[in-house]
Amino acid sequence: MMGRMAQALLVKIGGSLREAGELLDELAGYPGPLVLVHGGGPRIGEWLARMGFETRFQRGLRVTPPDQMELVEMVLTTLGKELAAGLSRRGRPTVALSGRDGLMLQARVVDEALGRVGEVERVRATLLEQMLQAGVTPLVAPIGLDEVGPLNINADTAAGAVAGALGLPAVFLTDVEGVLRDPKDPSSRLPVLSRAEVRVLMDQGVISGGMIPKVEAALNALARGAPWAAVAKGGPGVLQGLLEGTLGTRLLG
Numbered sequence: 001m002m003g004r005m006a007q008a009l010l011v012k013i014g015g016s017l018r019e020a021g022e023l024l025d026e027l028a029g030y031p032g033p034l035v036l037v038h039g040g041g042p043r044i045g046e047w048l049a050r051m052g053f054e055t056r057f058q059r060g061l062r063v064t065p066p067d068q069m070e071l072v073e074m075v076l077t078t079l080g081k082e083l084a085a086g087l088s089r090r091g092r093p094t095v096a097l098s099g100r101d102g103l104m105l106q107a108r109v110v111d112e113a114l115g116r117v118g119e120v121e122r123v124r125a126t127l128l129e130q131m132l133q134a135g136v137t138p139l140v141a142p143i144g145l146d147e148v149g150p151l152n153i154n155a156d157t158a159a160g161a162v163a164g165a166l167g168l169p170a171v172f173l174t175d176v177e178g179v180l181r182d183p184k185d186p187s188s189r190l191p192v193l194s195r196a197e198v199r200v201l202m203d204q205g206v207i208s209g210g211m212i213p214k215v216e217a218a219l220n221a222l223a224r225g226a227p228w229a230a231v232a233k234g235g236p237g238v239l240q241g242l243l244e245g246t247l248g249t250r251l252l253g
């Protein structure tokens, strides 16, 4: 039962989620503290195309040439402001910030071939803890920084790192019911997945594209101290369903 003492959660909001209103209702209504991390893939893709840039992905990561980084950051941070306003309007005071604020997400370049794509080296979680203590919900855009400037961090990667640093359960809300045995069949949800099973499914190509960084982030969160991690479809009742274990895919470290 979710009561007054509802558990604090780290929730990653997928940029692919379309019915944002329903999801914001769900998040705003959750009775416990939340730390939120959001993606923005589709919106970034639309803006890059509008500005005449080509995009390609490698293992689910958006290749980010340095001259696209400013636009990526602009789109993500604007999206964060919209989501934060939507949550605040629904009665959950939320502040949008990015991983550059307070030097929260210290990162390094993953691979020069991907451009300004970062992986998290260190999370400075103090600012987030202070916001929670103040009754404010932090909503983090997945931008990190190195000594050169901002880095584009996959939102799942960022969320996993933050969940680990704060020791919070990591919930990845996306546009599919969980990890599917057949990505074309929504009823083929795998309720539980071990690290070894993840490896097999990746080798088989069953877990592909954007699901790769997601399950890797979930396993990483577990390895760094998150008590549990799960992937599920964002929508009404999803958080309760995850807490009860009736929805989504739980990853086992």
Ligand SMILES: Nc1ncnc2c1ncn2[C@@H]1O[C@H](COP(=O)(O)OP(=O)(O)OP(=O)(O)O)[C@@H](O)[C@H]1O
Binding pocket: 013, 014, 015, 016, 017, 038, 039, 040, 041, 042, 155, 156, 173, 174, 175, 176, 178, 179, 180, 181, 182, 183, 206, 207, 208, 209, 210, 211, 212, 214
């Ligand atoms: N085995 C699988 N089961 C479920 N989905 C899979 C699987 N393999 C690949 N996918 C893909 O992963 C997608 C989810 O990742 P995606 O990166 O597109 O969304 P997101 O992470 O929620 O959004 P964003 O990247 O904007 O934050 C699904 O829509 C699906 O196409």
Ligand SMILES: [Mg+2]
Binding pocket: 039, 041, 156, 210
């Ligand atoms: Mg994604």
